[in-house]
Amino acid sequence: MELQILLLFMIFAAIVAVQIEDLLSSVIAVGALGLGLSLAFLILKAPDLAITQLVVEILCLIILIRATINKDLPVIRDGRWFFNTASTLLFIILFLIFAYFALQELPRFGQPIMRVAQNYINQGLEKTGATNIVAAIILDFRGYDTLGEATVLFTAVMGVLAVMRRVGRKKSSSMV
Numbered sequence: 001m002e003l004q005i006l007l008l009f010m011i012f013a014a015i016v017a018v019q020i021e022d023l024l025s026s027v028i029a030v031g032a033l034g035l036g037l038s039l040a041f042l043i044l045k046a047p048d049l050a051i052t053q054l055v056v057e058i059l060c061l062i063i064l065i066r067a068t069i070n071k072d073l074p075v076i077r078d079g080r081w082f083f084n085t086a087s088t089l090l091f092i093i094l095f096l097i098f099a100y101f102a103l104q105e106l107p108r109f110g111q112p113i114m115r116v117a118q119n120y121i122n123q124g125l126e127k128t129g130a131t132n133i134v135a136a137i138i139l140d141f142r143g144y145d146t147l148g149e150a151t152v153l154f155t156a157v158m159g160v161l162a163v164m165r166r167v168g169r170k171k172s173s174s175m176v
Contacts, residue, residue, distance in 0.1 A: 002101050003043050009094070010036040023068040025087075031061040032091060042102040052149050056156045063163045 010033050017029035034057035041050035120137050130136035138146050 002098075002105075003040060006036055006040050006043065006098060009098075010040070024065070027061065027064040027068055028087075028091075030064070031057065034060070035095065036098075039098050039102050043105060045105075047106075048145065048149065052152055056152060059156045059160055063160060067163070 013029050013033040013036060017026045017033060020026045020029065034053065038050045038053040038057060041047070041053055120141060121133065124133050124136045124141070125131075128136040128140045130140070
């Protein structure tokens with residue numbers, strides 16, 4: 001049931017992002033959509049994807065807000081303060097409600113619900129020879145997954161650096 005409500009929220013956020021005229025509000029709606037996707041990953045018991053989605057979403061949101069804030073500044077100053085504050089508070093309340101229900105679905109600490117996780121815990125040190133069970137799981141059992149997550153984070157950082165760099169290059173005096 002929670003997943004269906006979350007999907008309806010994500011569809012609503014996507015429609016708002018496409019239909020709204022204000023660029024900054026559209027960017028915030030896209031951020032809400034990405035946050036909903038991150039919560040959906042939590043509900044579907046994929047916390048690693050949820051964390052990766054959340055990090056990439058925050059970085060993209062910072063870039064997009066930086067790109068649109070200068071264009072929408074007169075609209076923000078001209079009497080929209082109450083609407084912006086109310087919509088922000090509503091978004092925070094909705095986020096906390098969804099996060100509460102998503103976190104209730106997580107298993108208790110130290111009690112894995114999947115057989116694979118219990119197998120990692122019981123035989124991880126013997127199979128890998130590592131002294132740290134976390135490092136053994138991340139680097140041996142889930143090496144490709146870790147490589148994929150590192151690739152996503154690297155790509156996000158490169159995107160941030162590409163957007164934040166100064167446009168153009170300084171002209172050198174030797175080229176005439």
